[in-house]
Amino acid sequence: MYVKECPECNRRSYSANKKSWICPYCGENLDDVEAIRAKN
Numbered sequence: 665m666y667v668k669e670c671p672e673c674n675r676r677s678y679s680a681n682k683k684s685w686i687c688p689y690c691g692e693n694l695d696d697v698e699a700i701r702a703k704n
């Protein structure tokens with residue numbers, strides 16, 4: 665899992681891959697945001 669922090673709403677979203685990442689909260693395109701590998 666990867667985590668990205670949205671620069672628009674500052675909320676974190678999770679995804680299994682890094683392709684076509686859109687913020688689920690505000691709809692911002694997060695493709696240019698660095699993905700962080702999440703540890704469970």
Ligand SMILES: [Zn+2]
Pocket residue numbers: 670671672673674675687688689690691692
């Ligand atoms: Zn957002």
